Amino acid sequence: HKGEALRDGSTAPQSIIIRKVDSIKQHYQYLKKGLRHLSDAYECLDASRPWLCFWILHSLELLEEPIPPAVASDVCQFLARCQSPTGGFAGGPGQHAHLAPTYAAVNALCIIGTEEAYNVIDRQKLLDFLWSVKQPDGSFMMHVGGEVDVRSAYCAASVASLTYILTPKLFENTTNWILSCQNWEGGLSGVPGLEAHGGYSFCGTAALVILGKEHMLDLKSLLRWVVSRQMRFEGGFQGRCNKLVDGCYSFWQAGLLPLLHRALFKEGESELSQQRWLFEQQALQEYILLCCQSPTGGLLDKPGKSRDFYHTCYCLSGLSIAQHFGNMELHHETILGKEENRLAPTHPVYNICPEKVARALRHFHRLSVTETRPGDVTPSEPTAGSGDQQS
Numbered sequence: 104h105k106g107e108a109l110r111d112g113s114t115a116p117q118s119i120i121i122r123k124v125d126s127i128k129q130h131y132q133y134l135k136k137g138l139r140h141l142s143d144a145y146e147c148l149d150a151s152r153p154w155l156c157f158w159i160l161h162s163l164e165l166l167e168e169p170i171p172p173a174v175a176s177d178v179c180q181f182l183a184r185c186q187s188p189t190g191g192f193a194g195g196p197g198q199h200a201h202l203a204p205t206y207a208a209v210n211a212l213c214i215i216g217t218e219e220a221y222n223v224i225d226r227q228k229l230l231d232f233l234w235s236v237k238q239p240d241g242s243f244m245m246h247v248g249g250e251v252d253v254r255s256a257y258c259a260a261s262v263a264s265l266t267y268i269l270t271p272k273l274f275e276n277t278t279n280w281i282l283s284c285q286n287w288e289g290g291l292s293g294v295p296g297l298e299a300h301g302g303y304s305f306c307g308t309a310a311l312v313i314l315g316k317e318h319m320l321d322l323k324s325l326l327r328w329v330v331s332r333q334m335r336f337e338g339g340f341q342g343r344c345n346k347l348v349d350g351c352y353s354f355w356q357a358g359l360l361p362l363l364h365r366a367l368f369k370e371g372e373s374e375l376s377q378q379r380w381l382f383e384q385q386a387l388q389e390y391i392l393l394c395c396q397s398p399t400g401g402l403l404d405k406p407g408k409s410r411d412f413y414h415t416c417y418c419l420s421g422l423s424i425a426q427h428f429g430n431m432e433l434h435h436e437t438i439l440g441k442e443e444n445r446l447a448p449t450h451p452v453y454n455i456c457p458e459k460v461a462r463a464l465r466h467f468h469r470l471s472v473t474e475t476r477p478g479d480v481t482p483s484e485p486t487a488g489s490g491d492q493q494s
């Protein structure tokens with residue numbers, strides 16, 4: 104990887120790196136407008152509306168741009184209308200509950216982090232919904248009667264741990280099911296037997312971190328697979344072997360490195376850096392800053408593609424991972440270009456800011472679940488739940 108030098112061997116003039124930073128204002132103007140008005144290009148995401156809330160709110164918190172209280176309250180009321188009478192959240196009002204918008208809605212509400220936001224979540228019904236999609240083999244369906252893949256295990260583990268309803272019984276056999284998704288390449292696939300993929304590798308690994316079982320993965324082969332996905336020319340990541348670079352994998356792939364760093368450290372690996380993740384952080388920052396910003400605000404997959412809120416969220420999330428090493432106690436920053444390029448840190452398990460994770464856990468820890476399934480024990484301490492563990 105190239106470090107400081109450009110591909111022709113010359114050193115990057117600072118002005119090239121600094122040039123695009125002026126668009127920070129355009130970024131949050133683009134994002135704030137999206138909370139109130141979407142163009143008809145977003146019609147196809149009518150069943151993913153909580154995702155739009157999460158992508159925009161998380162992008163704004165990374166840019167450290169405050170959300171006006173009236174807007175936050177409107178988002179809470181909208182997400183309340185997406186909550187299903189049977190528990191969990193749907194892609195829009197009146198639709199069926201689904202694990203993906205459930206994850207997005209819970210994350211969005213935790214980013215807002217007010218009493219009003221926390222009170223939207225019906226935890227008892229949420230637990231009912233999680234049980235309704237749990238399969239005997241440990242996997243989860245995305246919705247009742249829907250498909251099974253490793254995204255659902257992550258969405259379920261993430262919302263259950265953040266809202267403090269996670270029980271060992273609910274995730275019985277889930278560890279073994281996720282482990283069976285790691286294949287000969289080293290990465291994880293959506294279901295056992297398919298091709299390793301960045302999104303599924305992140306979901307499976309982050310779910311195992313929440314369940315405290317990440318050491319059961321073949322960590323070294325996963326590390327080898329993920330670092331090989333950083334493209335030696337572009338500096339960004341591809342999602343699968345032989346695919347093109349894409350800005351969103353800046354999070355799905357690079358986000359694995361903090362999880363792996365911590366897992367390898369816990370396994371007694373002594374050669375780990377205390378300042379850097381095991382990928383080329385500056386090359387990734389160069390790719391995002393130089394190739395993935397729209398001059399009119401928002402970020403994108405690669406030059407030539409148009410901006411959207413999904414890529415804005417995950418390019419910024421990956422940029423944050425590439426800038427911040429460590430956790431609240433041990434922290435080292437590598438900021439490419441001007442200081443204005445610095446984003447807030449993100450929690451690599453939940454992908455919301457670490458203090459929002461800590462606040463949500465404190466809030467929901469105080470509440471209790473009144474009814475659990477036969478054989479359930481009381482909710483256990485989520486393993487990734489201290490909120491101060493970024494690495």
Ligand SMILES: [Zn+2]
Pocket residue numbers: 349350351352404414
């Ligand atoms: Zn993408």
